[in-house]
Amino acid sequence: MTSSEDLHKRRVAAVARGVGSTIASYVDHAAGGTLTDLEGREWIDFASGIAVTTVGNAAPRVVAAVREQVERFTHTCFMVAPYESYVSVCEQLITLTPGGFEKRAALFNSGAEAVENAVKIARHATGRPAVVVFDHAYHGRTNLTMALTAKNMPYKHRFGPFAPEVYRAPMSYPLRDGGLDGAEAARKAIDVIEKQVGAGNVAAVLIEPIQGEGGFVVPAPGFLPAIAAWTAEAGAVFIADEIQTGFCRTGQWFASEHEGLEPDLITTAKGMGGGLPIAGVVGRAELMDAVHVGGLGGTYGGNPVACAAALAAIETMRELDLAASARHIEAKLKAALSDISDDGIAEIRGRGAMIAIELVQPGTIEPDPVRTAAVSKACHEAGLLTLTCGTYGNVLRFLPPLVISDEDLDRGVAILRAALR
Incomplete structure (x- = not known):
C-alpha cells in the first residue's frame, strides 16, 4: 500500500x-x-x-446526489445546453440571501471568479471604474483579486503588475485601531475614500462581513451598516464577499444578517457546494441584468455535478x-x-x-x-x-x-x- x-x-x-x-x-x-x-x-x-x-x-445526501447526476450527464455547459439544476441553485441563492428586492443570480467555479464577476457587474451597471476594498482583506489569487487582496506574502509577492483602479480603506479592527467604535471607524474609512478616490468614481465597495485570511476580524458594531449607507448615497454597489462566511458558517445563513445588511451583490462559494467547486453572484435584478447577453459565464460555471452537490448540501443545512x-x-x-x-x-x-x-x-x-x-x-x-x-x-x-x-x-x-x- x-x-x-x-x-x-x-x-x-x-x-x-x-x-x-x-x-x-x-x-x-x-x-x-x-x-x-x-x-x-x-x-x-x-x-x-x-x-x-x-x-x-x-455527506450522504451530497454523495447520493453526485452519484445520480454523474450517471445522467456530467457536462453540457449551461451556455450551450442548459439544465434544471443550474436554475434551481440560482433560485436557492435568491431565496436564502438577505434582501426583499427582486434578484438574479449567476454561477461560476470559484470564489475568486465570483468576486471578479461581481466587480464586472458593478462596473458595467454604474459606468464607473473604481473599486474600494479594505485593509487585511482577502479576495482571491487571480490578477484582479490579488489587487483586491491586501496581504503581499504569499499571495501577491512578485506577481504584479496588478489590475488598476483598486483603492484601499482602513478596516474596523477593534483590537488594533485604537478602540474606535463602528461609527468612528466608518468615518475614518469614508474620509479616505472621499479624499483619495471621490464618491462619483466608485463603482463598488467590496468587503467581507467577517474577514477570513485577514484574521477573522469582526468589525465593530455599526461599521458595516455605515459603510453600506455611504455606498448607497454615493450611487455605488455594496458587495458582500460571503465566500467564507456564507451558508450557515457564522450562525446565520449569511453573515450580513448579523447587522441587518441587504447587500446589492453577494459572492459565495466554499460551503455552498458540499465539497465540490461551485460559486455564485446573487443580487439586485437591475444590476445583474444590466450586463449584455454573453457578458457573464464560463465553460464550467454551474457544472451539473457541482449543482447537484450544492442542492444536496443546502437541503442538508436546512434539514439539520x-x-x-x-x-x-x-x-x-x-x-x-x-x-x-x-x-x-x-x-x-x-x-x-x-x-x-x-x-x-x-x-x-x-x-x-x-x-x-x-x-x-x-x-x-x-x-x-x-x-x-x-x-x-x-x-x-x-x-x-x-x-x-x-x-x-x-x-x-x-x-x-x-x-x-
Whole structure:
C-alpha cells in the first residue's frame, strides 16, 4: 500500500513547489469532523478544507446526489445546453440571501471568479471604474483579486503588475485601531475614500462581513451598516464577499444578517457546494441584468455535478439546522477558549463556527507569529488540523464542519490547550 512518505516523494517530483500543504500526511478518507490518513491516523478537522466541508466530508445526501447526476450527464455547459439544476441553485441563492428586492443570480467555479464577476457587474451597471476594498482583506489569487487582496506574502509577492483602479480603506479592527467604535471607524474609512478616490468614481465597495485570511476580524458594531449607507448615497454597489462566511458558517445563513445588511451583490462559494467547486453572484435584478447577453459565464460555471452537490448540501443545512449547530459550536469553543489562562492570547473572536484566537507578546499587542506557527505545528503532531491566518501571521483560526460531534470538539480543544502550553 502507498504510504504518505512514498507519496510525498512522488509529489516532490511531480507537483510544483509553489503549491503548499499544511500537513505532510496524505488523506485516505474523511467523514463528519475527522480525516484519516494513509497510515490510518485520525485527525480532528478544525479546517473543513478552508470552510468548504460545512456539511461534513462525503455527506450522504451530497454523495447520493453526485452519484445520480454523474450517471445522467456530467457536462453540457449551461451556455450551450442548459439544465434544471443550474436554475434551481440560482433560485436557492435568491431565496436564502438577505434582501426583499427582486434578484438574479449567476454561477461560476470559484470564489475568486465570483468576486471578479461581481466587480464586472458593478462596473458595467454604474459606468464607473473604481473599486474600494479594505485593509487585511482577502479576495482571491487571480490578477484582479490579488489587487483586491491586501496581504503581499504569499499571495501577491512578485506577481504584479496588478489590475488598476483598486483603492484601499482602513478596516474596523477593534483590537488594533485604537478602540474606535463602528461609527468612528466608518468615518475614518469614508474620509479616505472621499479624499483619495471621490464618491462619483466608485463603482463598488467590496468587503467581507467577517474577514477570513485577514484574521477573522469582526468589525465593530455599526461599521458595516455605515459603510453600506455611504455606498448607497454615493450611487455605488455594496458587495458582500460571503465566500467564507456564507451558508450557515457564522450562525446565520449569511453573515450580513448579523447587522441587518441587504447587500446589492453577494459572492459565495466554499460551503455552498458540499465539497465540490461551485460559486455564485446573487443580487439586485437591475444590476445583474444590466450586463449584455454573453457578458457573464464560463465553460464550467454551474457544472451539473457541482449543482447537484450544492442542492444536496443546502437541503442538508436546512434539514439539520446547521445555522443552529454553528451557534452551538460558537458557544462551546468560546467557553472552552475563555477558560485557557494564557497571557499571549490577546483576543478570542468570531461568530458561529468561525472562531479565532490572536496570539501576541504577553502584555502587548505585538504579534507573535513564531509562537502561532509552533502552536499550530504542535496541534498537527497531536492529531488536530488547524490553520493560521492574519496579516501578521499570528492568528489561529478554527473552522470545524458544522456536523462535528461535541466529543470531537472537546478532543480538539484539549489538544489545543496542550499545544499552547
